[in-house]
Amino acid sequence: MEKIRVELGERSYDITIGNKILSRLEREAGRTLLVTDSTVKKLYAREIASALGTEHVFSFPAGESSKRPETSLDICRTAARLNFDRKCRFAAAGGGVTGDLTGFAAAIYMRGIEFIQIPTTLLAAVDSSVGGKTGADIPEGKNLIGAFHQPSAVVIDTAFLATLPPAELKNGLAEIVKTAVILDGQLFEQLERDPESLFQKPDFEKTYPQIIRRCCELKGMIVSEDECEKGRRAILNYGHTFGHAVELLSDYTLPHGQAVAAGMAAAGELAVMLGVWSKECVRRQKALLNMLELPVKIPGKYNTCDLVAAMRRDKKNLNGRTRVVLCSDIGCAQLPVEADEKDLTEAWERIR
Numbered sequence: 001m002e003k004i005r006v007e008l009g010e011r012s013y014d015i016t017i018g019n020k021i022l023s024r025l026e027r028e029a030g031r032t033l034l035v036t037d038s039t040v041k042k043l044y045a046r047e048i049a050s051a052l053g054t055e056h057v058f059s060f061p062a063g064e065s066s067k068r069p070e071t072s073l074d075i076c077r078t079a080a081r082l083n084f085d086r087k088c089r090f091a092a093a094g095g096g097v098t099g100d101l102t103g104f105a106a107a108i109y110m111r112g113i114e115f116i117q118i119p120t121t122l123l124a125a126v127d128s129s130v131g132g133k134t135g136a137d138i139p140e141g142k143n144l145i146g147a148f149h150q151p152s153a154v155v156i157d158t159a160f161l162a163t164l165p166p167a168e169l170k171n172g173l174a175e176i177v178k179t180a181v182i183l184d185g186q187l188f189e190q191l192e193r194d195p196e197s198l199f200q201k202p203d204f205e206k207t208y209p210q211i212i213r214r215c216c217e218l219k220g221m222i223v224s225e226d227e228c229e230k231g232r233r234a235i236l237n238y239g240h241t242f243g244h245a246v247e248l249l250s251d252y253t254l255p256h257g258q259a260v261a262a263g264m265a266a267a268g269e270l271a272v273m274l275g276v277w278s279k280e281c282v283r284r285q286k287a288l289l290n291m292l293e294l295p296v297k298i299p300g301k302y303n304t305c306d307l308v309a310a311m312r313r314d315k316k317n318l319n320g321r322t323r324v325v326l327c328s329d330i331g332c333a334q335l336p337v338e339a340d341e342k343d344l345t346e347a348w349e350r351i352r
């Protein structure tokens with residue numbers, strides 16, 4: 001069992017990582033409402049509730065379609081009916097949907113109470129459970145409602161990952177590759193050396209705890225530097241401006257990790273075109289994504305003009321200009337740059 005500290009002054013917290021660690025954690029005083037989705041409830045609610053010492057469980061139907069502000073309000077209303085006061089806390093056990101909704105509920109219930117994250121998807125373990133971005137979708141767009149609200153603890157038990165369907169594992173792997181490409185050349189080399197232990201024969205006892213630890217350490221570092229994404233935190237969007245465009249055109253039927261993988265492939269091509277990244281770096285990124293069975297071509301028959309138009313609508317853009325994160329080496333991302341529509345089209349064409 002290992003601990004990483006996310007330094008944020010009075011909002012600092014620990015991330016605890018290990019295999020089969022949940023039952024070994026110390027129980028906290030105070031009442032807890034466990035929030036989970038229908039799938040995770042069936043698999044793990046009893047075990048998690050018992051580890052937390054609570055019998056209060058709120059669950060909602062699994063899937064992104066539940067990620068609405070109304071679900072967060074339902075969490076708050078359940079807490080109110082249970083007479084939860086400011087000293088009570090919420091615990092989010094599940095993927096990013098559960099974490100984002102529960103965090104948002106914790107941000108607004110009585111103007112803010114504590115919550116802890118118990119991620120059960122790989123994506124949530126390496127990405128969404130750390131950093132305090134919480135929220136929900138509205139019909140006008142994904143994640144348009146939300147608040148920054150840091151968890152008071154993150155507990156990652158890799159034993160939960162064993163029941164993840166391969167497609168969900170891949171969503172997390174895409175984010176791991178992203179983290180390595182933007183921040184850690186050595187982690188990238190490790191992934192290159194042994195992709196089997198991540199996907200074909202996943203090792204949840206040793207490889208995963210170590211890699212998740214490194215990803216959390218890196219994300220924690222970036223969040224400590226720039227909690228509210230005024231600057232450097234934006235590099236975590238590598239591959240995402242391109243990726244979100246394909247997700248949007250697929251009406252969100254394409255899994256996020258696949259969109260981000262194709263997005264990284266397109267960002268790599270653009271970086272080579274602009275002379276900031278070498279062809280060798282693009283080749284290595286592509287080879288690793290291939291080994292993890294993630295796409296390196298546009299996944300679907302989309303027109304490049306439509307993809308560029310969809311990129312223009314990304315909520316991370318400023319003043320209507322499309323901004324993308326590019327890398328100057330493996331393990332080294334640059335701050336977002338404005339990109340020309342002609343160049344964006346060409347980058348997409350190169351991965352058609």
Ligand SMILES: NC(=O)c1ccc[n+]([C@@H]2O[C@H](COP(=O)([O-])OP(=O)(O)OC[C@H]3O[C@@H](n4cnc5c(N)ncnc54)[C@H](O)[C@@H]3O)[C@@H](O)[C@H]2O)c1
Pocket residue numbers: 037038039040043062063064067094095096097098100120121122123124127128129130131132133134143160161162163164165168171
């Ligand atoms: N807050 C952030 O910083 C941040 C970062 C990235 C993504 N996100 C958000 O996270 C969401 C995506 O997260 P996700 O991919 O974890 O989706 P998710 O929460 O919908 O989980 C994916 C699926 O896996 C199932 N599942 C969860 N744990 C399981 C387990 N151990 N075994 C079997 N099945 C399990 C869930 O029931 C669900 O059907 C998106 O809404 C995205 O916007 C947030």
Ligand SMILES: [Zn+2]
Pocket residue numbers: 175240256260
């Ligand atoms: Zn992502």
